[in-house]
Amino acid sequence: MKFSIPIGPQHPALKEPISLRMTVEGEVIRDADIRLGYNHRGIEKLAEEKTWIQNIYLMERICGICSHSHATCYVQGVEKLMDIVPPKRALYLRFLVAELERVHSHLLWLGVAGHEAGFDTFFMYTWRDREIVMDMLEAISGNRVHYAINTLGGVRRDLDEGLRQKILGQLDILRRRTEYYLKIGANEPTFVARLAGVGKLSKEKAMDLCAVGPTARASDIARDVRRDDPYGIYAETPFEVSTADTCDVLGRVVVRVKELFQCYNLIEFMLKNLPAGEVKVKAPRRAKPGEVVSRYEAPRGGNIHYIVSGGADKPERLKVRAPTLANYPATVEMLKNGFIADIPLIFAAIDPCICCAERTVETVDLRTGEEKVLRFSELRALAKERFDKNPRKGTGLWPF
Amino acid sequence: MNDLDTIERIKGALGSRIVEMTNPAPGRIFMTVAVEDLVSVMTNLKRDLGFWYLATISGFDKGDAFQILYHFGLEGGNLNVRTQIPKPAGPDGASADKTAPHLPSICAVIPGAILYERELQDMFGIVVDNIPDPRRVVLPDDWPEQNFPLRKDWKFERPPEVIPGGKK
Numbered sequence: 001m002k003f004s005i006p007i008g009p010q011h012p013a014l015k016e017p018i019s020l021r022m023t024v025e026g027e028v029i030r031d032a033d034i035r036l037g038y039n040h041r042g043i044e045k046l047a048e049e050k051t052w053i054q055n056i057y058l059m060e061r062i063c064g065i066c067s068h069s070h071a072t073c074y075v076q077g078v079e080k081l082m083d084i085v086p087p088k089r090a091l092y093l094r095f096l097v098a099e100l101e102r103v104h105s106h107l108l109w110l111g112v113a114g115h116e117a118g119f120d121t122f123f124m125y126t127w128r129d130r131e132i133v134m135d136m137l138e139a140i141s142g143n144r145v146h147y148a149i150n151t152l153g154g155v156r157r158d159l160d161e162g163l164r165q166k167i168l169g170q171l172d173i174l175r176r177r178t179e180y181y182l183k184i185g186a187n188e189p190t191f192v193a194r195l196a197g198v199g200k201l202s203k204e205k206a207m208d209l210c211a212v213g214p215t216a217r218a219s220d221i222a223r224d225v226r227r228d229d230p231y232g233i234y235a236e237t238p239f240e241v242s243t244a245d246t247c248d249v250l251g252r253v254v255v256r257v258k259e260l261f262q263c264y265n266l267i268e269f270m271l272k273n274l275p276a277g278e279v280k281v282k283a284p285r286r287a288k289p290g291e292v293v294s295r296y297e298a299p300r301g302g303n304i305h306y307i308v309s310g311g312a313d314k315p316e317r318l319k320v321r322a323p324t325l326a327n328y329p330a331t332v333e334m335l336k337n338g339f340i341a342d343i344p345l346i347f348a349a350i351d352p353c354i355c356c357a358e359r360t361v362e363t364v365d366l367r368t369g370e371e372k373v374l375r376f377s378e379l380r381a382l383a384k385e386r387f388d389k390n391p392r393k394g395t396g397l398w399p400f
Numbered sequence: 401m402n403d404l405d406t407i408e409r410i411k412g413a414l415g416s417r418i419v420e421m422t423n424p425a426p427g428r429i430f431m432t433v434a435v436e437d438l439v440s441v442m443t444n445l446k447r448d449l450g451f452w453y454l455a456t457i458s459g460f461d462k463g464d465a466f467q468i469l470y471h472f473g474l475e476g477g478n479l480n481v482r483t484q485i486p487k488p489a490g491p492d493g494a495s496a497d498k499t500a501p502h503l504p505s506i507c508a509v510i511p512g513a514i515l516y517e518r519e520l521q522d523m524f525g526i527v528v529d530n531i532p533d534p535r536r537v538v539l540p541d542d543w544p545e546q547n548f549p550l551r552k553d554w555k556f557e558r559p560p561e562v563i564p565g566g567k568k
Contacts, residue, residue, distance in 0.1 A: 036515075036537055036538060037536070037537060037538040037539060037540060040538040040539070042549060042556075044523075044550060045549050045550060045556070080425070207452040207453070208452070208510070208511050208512060209511055209512040210452070210453055210454050210455070210510065210512030210513070211512075212453075212455075223453065223473070223475075225473070228473065228474070228475050228476060228477075229427050229473070229474075229476070229477055229478055290424075292425075292428075293428055293471060293478055293480060295455075295473070295478060302455060302473060304455045304456055304471055304473075306456075306458045306469065306471065308460060316460075317458075317460045317461075319456070319458035319459075319460075321455065321456035321458075321516075325515060326455070326456070326512070328515060329511065329512050329514060329515065330512075
């Protein structure tokens, strides 16, 4: 007997609307299907009607966690189209925010992974530390979520000396605590046992399915846009691509923790070598006709924008591909032959998070091949019918 | 790997199938191929040159034609394979299948392309031949037929609001 269990699109455990349909045989998932589009807002069409400046704020609102990623990817593409070069200090500040964003996103993710693995202390710890980063971001940009620090030709706010020293000081706390998490992650036997071997994605499969970001890097694919196709200041900053070869959820945790240390190094480097000078140059209202492909390494993986300008003050076409979309085919592969109990963990490993199954099931009678979706009430009626036909002997008595 | 090496390698593998090749910026290579050669070009790129990472596929409505761009992420840059298919006449793509633009599916070579090809079908009304899974991906199930949002002649009109039972 195979069951098809729908999860979502609206579910108390889902942070975002997405529909998953798992075909299960007992506890084992045989096939998975993902249905998207519940959150499709038509941003690409809308972008064609907004000016270059307005689109920065539209791009920022694609996502709440990696808002800076989309804005930066868009801004650096448009700057190329407009032929303007932002001052050095502006670039350093822009990518300082980018790395801080990566830290907050990875800390958030570590917490979610801990929570899904049933290790809620870990979740509380990492989210406490995430507040430190959020406070830094608020001090730099004035906002906690949509930083709105990018503009065409530079950044909108400068950083003063006091704040610079303060961030450097807090970086030490973060580094110390992340070391502690690495120790826990590698040595806590229950945590390791829960994550190891779950959600296998072989290197060949990851390549076939074009996986990106930490998901690909945990399958031993050393791909990172910051190194492969250096944008902004990454050609001159010290950093290494973190990989793991275990191809499972544990590997994805390890990659993200290692990346945190790289982020701290980058932030420290940027703050210590912050050049003096202006933070923006004036941008023209129109861009020359042309096309540009802008790539950016977001916390979840490679982000790509394709921008076409027709010479007006609006883009002709703005194509956005966010990293999570690229990881869906790989997720289906990871879920296959796993257990139902691992769904939240595997799904959390790419970033959205799903908990328990819903209350409608589709039953497939393998003998007749008949498929049927049963409501909970019908299921209950069936159970009652069965119970009434086979009454238990000796009707139980309520003890009190 | 620098751009010149990459271009040489691609030229060696593809030969005369390259219609045009440009290198407008460091790390950005644009290559045009005919739509008939698309699948064989993709096969060569992946099997012989090891370009496995297809970042995305972007469609673009140029008015009289659709430009399809396959973005590859390489170690040391980015390769964009461009191809064009004619756009059917008529404001809304006219009478479906006979005039609908067709594009071959590359999923047999690069399985990860499936979501991008489904998105092309939804947003541009391009029929992708031999696609393993032709269902809609981003548009809702009750979306009207022959409405392709990213075509330039498609305009969004907010449907008039109907209050059940009328306004009181």
